[in-house]
Amino acid sequence: MLTKAAKTVASKRSIHKLGIFIGRFQPFHLGHLKDVKKALLKVDFLIILIGSAQEERTERNPLSAVERKRIIKTALTAATIPQTTYAICQVNDVGNHNLWVENIIKTANMTKRIGKAALILVGTESSGHFTARLLAKKGYKIIKLKL
Numbered sequence: 001m002l003t004k005a006a007k008t009v010a011s012k013r014s015i016h017k018l019g020i021f022i023g024r025f026q027p028f029h030l031g032h033l034k035d036v037k038k039a040l041l042k043v044d045f046l047i048i049l050i051g052s053a054q055e056e057r058t059e060r061n062p063l064s065a066v067e068r069k070r071i072i073k074t075a076l077t078a079a080t081i082p083q084t085t086y087a088i089c090q091v092n093d094v095g096n097h098n099l100w101v102e103n104i105i106k107t108a109n110m111t112k113r114i115g116k117a118a119l120i121l122v123g124t125e126s127s128g129h130f131t132a133r134l135l136a137k138k139g140y141k142i143i144k145l146k147l
Contacts, residue, residue: 019043019143020108022131024052026061028072033079036086042143046086047108048072053090065090101134 019039025032025048039046050068055061063071069088076086089110091103132142 016043016141016143018045018047018108020047020049020104022049022051022104024055024061025050025068025072026063028068028075032072033075036076036081037079040081040085044085048086048088049104049107050088050090052093054092097130097134101131101138104131104135105138 019042021036021039023032036046036048050065050072052061053065056064056067069090072088077083089107091100091107094100094103136142
């Protein structure tokens with residue numbers, strides 16, 4: 001049986017076809033889950049993009065990308081968010097801002113979804129705001145979800 005939140009997600013009229021939610025998710029927590037639910041009220045399909053995917057077992061990035069993906073999928077399943085509404089992908093840090101943005105765009109295009117993505121920006125990390133500015137320069141619409 002679907003929860004109230006899942007029914008809302010399943011029955012909503014979205015504003016955009018495709019959204020991107022970027023984060024390191026170290027770890028994925030209830031705030032991230034709330035943000036995913038808010039994002040799915042605005043988009044038909046959400047790409048949850050795990051950043052710093054090559055980093056693991058460090059103080060800043062203790063979990064591997066595989067572990068983070070498993071945690072995210074488990075949390076979304078427990079919240080009865082339909083698997084048809086999202087994809088979990090990963091992108092490595094490359095040390096070059098323009099290449100980073102191109103990798104984000106390439107990853108989004110690999111989902112074979114129709115329509116240009118709107119970046120769903122959440123959180124307070126300055127790196128997220130910087131990425132949003134870079135994507136805005138490429139013509140992507142930035143939507144800030146209120147936390």
